[in-house]
Amino acid sequence: MNDTAPIRYVDMAAQFAEQRDEIMARVEAVLAEGKLVGGPDIEILEKEVAEFCGVAHAVALNSGTDALALGMMALGIGAGDEVILPPNSFIASAAAVATIGATPVFADVRDDLNMDPEKVEAAITPQTKAIMPVHLTGRIADMTPLAEIAKRNGLLVIEDASQSFGSRYEDRLAGSFGDVGCFSAHPLKNFNAAGDSGFLTTDNGELAEKVARMGNHGLIGKGLSESFGHVSRMDTLQAAILRYKLEVLPGVIERRRGNAALYGELLDPAHVFMAPEREVEFNTYHTFVIQVDRRDELKAYLAERQIRSAIHYPVPIHLQPAASHLGHKAGDFPMVERQAERILSLPVYQNLTQDELRRVADAANGFFG
Numbered sequence: 001m002n003d004t005a006p007i008r009y010v011d012m013a014a015q016f017a018e019q020r021d022e023i024m025a026r027v028e029a030v031l032a033e034g035k036l037v038g039g040p041d042i043e044i045l046e047k048e049v050a051e052f053c054g055v056a057h058a059v060a061l062n063s064g065t066d067a068l069a070l071g072m073m074a075l076g077i078g079a080g081d082e083v084i085l086p087p088n089s090f091i092a093s094a095a096a097v098a099t100i101g102a103t104p105v106f107a108d109v110r111d112d113l114n115m116d117p118e119k120v121e122a123a124i125t126p127q128t129k130a131i132m133p134v135h136l137t138g139r140i141a142d143m144t145p146l147a148e149i150a151k152r153n154g155l156l157v158i159e160d161a162s163q164s165f166g167s168r169y170e171d172r173l174a175g176s177f178g179d180v181g182c183f184s185a186h187p188l189k190n191f192n193a194a195g196d197s198g199f200l201t202t203d204n205g206e207l208a209e210k211v212a213r214m215g216n217h218g219l220i221g222k223g224l225s226e227s228f229g230h231v232s233r234m235d236t237l238q239a240a241i242l243r244y245k246l247e248v249l250p251g252v253i254e255r256r257r258g259n260a261a262l263y264g265e266l267l268d269p270a271h272v273f274m275a276p277e278r279e280v281e282f283n284t285y286h287t288f289v290i291q292v293d294r295r296d297e298l299k300a301y302l303a304e305r306q307i308r309s310a311i312h313y314p315v316p317i318h319l320q321p322a323a324s325h326l327g328h329k330a331g332d333f334p335m336v337e338r339q340a341e342r343i344l345s346l347p348v349y350q351n352l353t354q355d356e357l358r359r360v361a362d363a364a365n366g367f368f369g
């Protein structure tokens, strides 16, 4: 084992090297055909994604952020409405709410980093229109109580499943619980394009068509627009690549799950908290997040040993400058704020070797002595 070779946090070059021939063939086929916007690859990908997720419809879009924004707009959410979400998500979840004119309202999380249903219930007001469970790290939020709360209060459910394509809870997949499921296929996701991409899932055919129109200039026919819209289409090149990525995804998920399981065996639970995978969950490990004391020291200690790690995310959304108008202060969401000081994402990508995983775990255990 080479004890000094750098261990990256992600290794896109290794991923490409493994998939190069197929990706280049798919890209070449699209370029040779010359249909670069729309076309069969988009339509077939939408069908394949819908089938994979166990829903009736999927709409291919340019990003997870626009999937969230268009999905909410199509559901009639806008000015004066409140949407409840966890403040430990990526900024995009709250940004999508704010940019459509609605108000993000935050609810604290549990030790698995996902929404706490009790806190959601307490945050409901007469203005609440929807809840947005964010399936953070590749683990689905606790959807049974969340769906029950939504139903009892007449609220819409917007799943932010950006980090959880292929994750399961009981017998259902991410994107099949909400009125809409919103996904990112950003290069750093498990199911990833070669640039920005995303999609929306739903069982509601009219809604799917509305989202597709809103993301395509409101066009209802050649040269005829029913409303002023956006350009939020997925590029055909990305769709062609994603069709291949969907074929290999089960293998990618299995490798990441194997890596996570090895960390689970090796890391010392006396010092490293890892939220266990409950029986109802099938997690896909977009990230492998540990919670530790002296997090910054551990991160630096790993870096000295050429091991990269990351923090998702260091500043909770309610304390971001972008959210200052919402009037929050430190202390408003104690669990999220405590976790922001303790979370560390260890490398978990599919190309890691067992030796590399052991080196990471040995170094982390060694730090704590």
Ligand SMILES: Cc1ncc(COP(=O)(O)O)c(C=O)c1O
Pocket (backbone or CB within 6 Å): 062, 063, 064, 065, 066, 089, 090, 092, 093, 134, 160, 162, 163, 183, 184, 185, 186, 196, 197, 198
């Ligand atoms: C939880 C979450 N929501 C939303 C997004 C936004 O997705 P995109 O970058 O495709 O717009 C991301 C992407 O990182 C995410 O992780």
